[in-house]
Amino acid sequence: MAAVLSPIFPPLLPDPLPAGRAVGITTTIPVEVVLAAGLVPVDANNAFVTAHDPAALVAEAEGAGFPRTCCCWTKGIYGAVRRFGIRRIIGVTQGDCSNTHALMEILRFEGVECIPFEFPYQPDPARMEQSLRALAGELGAEVGEAERWRRRLAAPREKAAQIDALTWQEGRVSGRENHLWLVSTSDFSGDPDRYEQEAERFLSRAGAREPIPHQIRLGYVGVPPIVPELYDYLEAMGALVVYNETQRQFAMPQQAASLAEQYSRYTYPYGIFGRVKDICRECERRRVDGIIHYVQSFCFRRIEDRILRHATPLPVLTVECDRPGTLSGQLKTRLEAFVQMVEARKQGRPIF
Numbered sequence: 001m002a003a004v005l006s007p008i009f010p011p012l013l014p015d016p017l018p019a020g021r022a023v024g025i026t027t028t029i030p031v032e033v034v035l036a037a038g039l040v041p042v043d044a045n046n047a048f049v050t051a052h053d054p055a056a057l058v059a060e061a062e063g064a065g066f067p068r069t070c071c072c073w074t075k076g077i078y079g080a081v082r083r084f085g086i087r088r089i090i091g092v093t094q095g096d097c098s099n100t101h102a103l104m105e106i107l108r109f110e111g112v113e114c115i116p117f118e119f120p121y122q123p124d125p126a127r128m129e130q131s132l133r134a135l136a137g138e139l140g141a142e143v144g145e146a147e148r149w150r151r152r153l154a155a156p157r158e159k160a161a162q163i164d165a166l167t168w169q170e171g172r173v174s175g176r177e178n179h180l181w182l183v184s185t186s187d188f189s190g191d192p193d194r195y196e197q198e199a200e201r202f203l204s205r206a207g208a209r210e211p212i213p214h215q216i217r218l219g220y221v222g223v224p225p226i227v228p229e230l231y232d233y234l235e236a237m238g239a240l241v242v243y244n245e246t247q248r249q250f251a252m253p254q255q256a257a258s259l260a261e262q263y264s265r266y267t268y269p270y271g272i273f274g275r276v277k278d279i280c281r282e283c284e285r286r287r288v289d290g291i292i293h294y295v296q297s298f299c300f301r302r303i304e305d306r307i308l309r310h311a312t313p314l315p316v317l318t319v320e321c322d323r324p325g326t327l328s329g330q331l332k333t334r335l336e337a338f339v340q341m342v343e344a345r346k347q348g349r350p351i352f
Helices: 031-036 044-049 054-063 072-083 099-109 125-139 143-152 154-168 175-186 192-207 229-236 245-250 259-265 272-285 300-311 329-347
Strands: 022-025 040-043 088-094 113-118 216-222 239-244 290-296 316-321
Touching (some): 022 031, 022 044, 031 143, 040 044, 125 259, 154 175, 175 245, 229 329, 290 300, 290 329
Parallel strands (some): 022 040, 216 290
């Protein structure tokens, strides 16, 4: 699969998939345990959204019986598993999407080996340790080896952090590039060593660029977009996304002494309140002028928008998308109006 969106960006899916060693994942999990088992992690979300025709994968799922009123990420994961011949998948059954339960039942019915993984309801290293050991037992891995992988992945995670810094500190990395590099730390494109090498090359080139011209700085919060064109459109209007909330969390930006601690600090699985604290802190640190809150159609997280709006003093635009494709004319108009409003607010001009 040619998922290369930049000449120096690694594919988001190993090509070809290693026979018998590929393990799909439905979202970020303790990837160190998968690597400790000698297996190759494949984030089915990345496989879906970077496919040659992601809309065809959604159509395949709907043809197999998935309802129209179901999250397209769920349908895309199903289509990617079918398209790329993934025969084993780890599904997060606590801490992500409730659709995963039904998705795993369908995949199991079709002969795919499905392994459940649960994040604790609240961040708790002791309970996280139990979940890690349960996953290691399912995969035939040793927790001690997974801890060695944690230390080994410190270097590629640091490269991701440097790319993030080049985005918000110097403006030399675009919001879309930031998104791609950080989101791919969910599985390191199946090859952490290659990820690190490619990231080093990217840092060398990006560090020599001129800063990207922009008038306002935006934060992007919520799940990664099913329409990555969003970043390009904002940038064309002089709005640089300098903060990708969930993608940054995938990269595990905080140092930790153990896997249990590392995945307890990871905010995404544990509800809105921990996320809001992280969002507010990062928006202040990165001097963000406004927030794009992306919500996926038919996702329960849409309900949390109210809490986010009350928690931040910054202007928030809630953007909802359904299927992969291009931005609608209506959404482009809303984005334009928001950028103009944020710019006027920043400059102290009247806002009508």
